[in-house]
Amino acid sequence: MGSFAQRLKKFFGIQNVVSESLFEELTDLLVEGDFGAAGAYKTVDTLRTLCKKEKITEAQGVRKGLAKLLEELLLELGQGTTVSLDMPAETLQVILLLGVNGVGKTTTAAKLADRYRSQHKKPILAAGDTFRAAAIDQLKIHGERLGVRVVAHKHGGDPAAVIYDAIEAARSGAGDLIIGDTAGRMHTKSALVEELKKIDRVVESKAEGARYIKWLVLDATTGRNALVQAATFHHAVPLDGVILTKYDSSAKGGVVFSLAEELKLPVIFICTGEKYPDIHPFDPHRYALEFVGLA
Numbered sequence: 001m002g003s004f005a006q007r008l009k010k011f012f013g014i015q016n017v018v019s020e021s022l023f024e025e026l027t028d029l030l031v032e033g034d035f036g037a038a039g040a041y042k043t044v045d046t047l048r049t050l051c052k053k054e055k056i057t058e059a060q061g062v063r064k065g066l067a068k069l070l071e072e073l074l075l076e077l078g079q080g081t082t083v084s085l086d087m088p089a090e091t092l093q094v095i096l097l098l099g100v101n102g103v104g105k106t107t108t109a110a111k112l113a114d115r116y117r118s119q120h121k122k123p124i125l126a127a128g129d130t131f132r133a134a135a136i137d138q139l140k141i142h143g144e145r146l147g148v149r150v151v152a153h154k155h156g157g158d159p160a161a162v163i164y165d166a167i168e169a170a171r172s173g174a175g176d177l178i179i180g181d182t183a184g185r186m187h188t189k190s191a192l193v194e195e196l197k198k199i200d201r202v203v204e205s206k207a208e209g210a211r212y213i214k215w216l217v218l219d220a221t222t223g224r225n226a227l228v229q230a231a232t233f234h235h236a237v238p239l240d241g242v243i244l245t246k247y248d249s250s251a252k253g254g255v256v257f258s259l260a261e262e263l264k265l266p267v268i269f270i271c272t273g274e275k276y277p278d279i280h281p282f283d284p285h286r287y288a289l290e291f292v293g294l295a
């Protein structure tokens with residue numbers, strides 16, 4: 001969790017006894033960690049009650065209590081959802097990745113293709129971000145490296161047509177899992193929203209009976225701004241979950257709790273680097289320990 005976990009670790013390290021000022025300062029720290037003010041106050045109130053009930057008198061006990069509380073909160077909010085694509089071979093599955101430019105959607109698409117290929121799926125990568133020629137080229141390079149088919153059109157083409165053709169390819173036996181990249185030009189939000197809605201309609205109509213999943217890719221370092229992005233996309237195209245990228249950088253991490261509490265969106269995967277294997281199912285237990293600097 002990087003520097004924020006270190007701050008929490010240092011905070012608990014210099015505290016000698018449990019006091020009201022400890023809880024007040026901890027609340028401020030959680031807010032700074034992108035936890036959200038309401039969530040921070042509620043969590044610390046619960047923690048205060050827990051400490052009284054269990055007669056916790058040392059700061060390190062409070063820290064462990066916080067980790068336990070955060071894990072319980074994540075599980076209660078539906079985090080830690082197990083992601084399995086194990087379905088009958090004849091069932092087509094479509095994963096659509098959404099998110100603003102620069103969050104790592106294209107690389108995440110390749111990581112997912114690699115992950116599910118190792119689980120005996122036959123992924124097809126669909127270059128639905130036709131707005132950026134570089135995104136199309138990048139996905140083709142990933143496809144060559146992974147030995148995975150890539151469906152792409154020319155720069156500036158219709159993204160929905162790309163997804164349509166990928167579904168056609170899968171129906172003809174070329175694959176059983178489509179992973180679709182999409183554009184993320186938020187400075188023309190209305191155009192983007194309409195584009196995503198069109199893609200959504202195409203998948204719904206063309207891939208009838210398929211398992212259709214929409215995941216939002218978020219940069220973990222953007223903090224509360226990630227929540228704003230999530231709300232915008234979730235309103236346009238109802239999402240099924242979130243993938244956090246750049247988790248190994250300066251991420252504070254508290255936005256995970258806000259995503260769950262405010263938008264009811266589970267974090268499905270976290271990405272910890274640029275290599276294909278650097279994508280891992282979200283683990284509430286480990287996340288809570290890392291958040292407070294205990295892992």
